[in-house]
Amino acid sequence: MEEDRDDAWAPHVVRPDAGTPAGARGLLGLLEGLGDLTGLLARHKAVVFRGFGIDPAELDAVMAPLLPRRLAYVHGNSPRTKVGQNVYTSTEYPPQYTISMHNEMSYAHQWPARLLFFCERAPETGGATPVVDGARWLRSLDPEVREDFARGVRYTQNLHGGRGFGKSWQETFETDSRDDVEKFLRSAEARYEWKPDGGLRVTQVRPATVRHPVTGTEVWFNQADQWHAAGLGDETAAALGRIMPEQDLPQSVSFADGSPIPSAYVTQVRDRGLDAAVDVDWQAGDLLLVDNVLVAHGRRPFTGPRRVLVAMSD
Known part of the structure; x- marks a missing residue:
């Protein structure tokens, strides 16, 4: 399939036809008529289902066809709360901050193929989920940045054993068993080290770009800007540097x-991803289905209560 070079790309929006029943019944009937969702996502990259008025109690029913094999958020690095069967709150960062663009778990050996977001409660202002075409993001970067990142990236996590800064290894891997963690990390081709204080250091080398398994499109696919101190801003990076050396931070890259990644590269990647993104403004009951390779996502700042849930599948 030829690469989509349309800079006017935006998620495809699906609304109910006149006479379509409200709620899960109407959406499930529509999904039966859509057929192959893999092909639909390969064409559109992201799809918003709007106006169906999905109630939280109906979420499991509509997830079944959208996410046939729902995955646990094992080895996830973002702070979340599990609220159902492999259903989680979206990243729980303070509302005044932007969450930069990223593909879910692009640092991992395996990542989800699809993500589904559900808006249970829309914020008073802001709070959009920006999405960006990964091929466009890659094209937006300076040739020097693309060339240097072609070497790949090395991610390092320091996970405490129950008390400390950042996430614990128990929370990250959803288990208290060291044997289970070691088995997972060996299968993920990651290097790991148990520390004397009960913590765990994990190191992984991953590519900076990947090609989509259906379209063959090359996309920017890493989280270097989120794992690098420069991505947090000068003041935060300086404050962290005063607390602990980089190799002991909860995550680094x-x-x-x-060899170090220049801070200027990191801010370029972060800013150009956000600049190229298209905002999905939430209405309660909305669903957003994304191809997690072709499309990266983030979060805009917001005011008022906001509750967006997320689930994922292979």
Whole structure:
């Protein structure tokens, strides 16, 4: 399939036809007529289902066809709360902050193919979920940045054993069993080290770009800007530097050979991803289905209560 070079890309919006029943019944009937969702997502990259008035109690029913094999958020690095069968709150960062663009778990050996977001409660202002075409994001970067990142990236996590800064390994892997964690990390081709204080250090080398398994499109696919201190802003990075050395931070990143990634690269990646993004403004009952390789996502600041749930599948 030829790469989509349309800079006017936006998620495809599906609304109920006149006479379509409200709620899950109407959406499930429509999904039966859509057929192959993999092909639909390969064409549109992201789809918003709007106006069906999905109630939270109906969420499991509509997830069944959209996410046939729902996954647990094992080895996830974002703070979330599990609220159902492999259903989680979206990242729980303070509302005044922007969450930069990223593909879910692009740092991991395996990542979800699809993500489904559900708006249970829309915020008073702001709070959009921006989405960006990963091929466009890649094209937006300077040639020097793309060339240097072609070496790949090395991610390092420091997970405490129950008390400390950041996430614990128990929370990250949803288990208290060291044997289960080690089995998972060996299968993920990650290096790991148990620390004397009960914590765990995990190191993984991953590519900076990948090609979509259906379209063959090359996309920007890493979280270097989120794992690098420069992505947090100068003041936050300086404050962290005063607390602990970089190698002891909850997460850090370098090029695959261990050489440092320039801060200017990190801010370019972060800012151009956000600049190229299209905002999905939430209405209660909305669903957003994304191809997690073709499309990256983030979050805009907001005011008032906001509750967006997320689930994922392979």
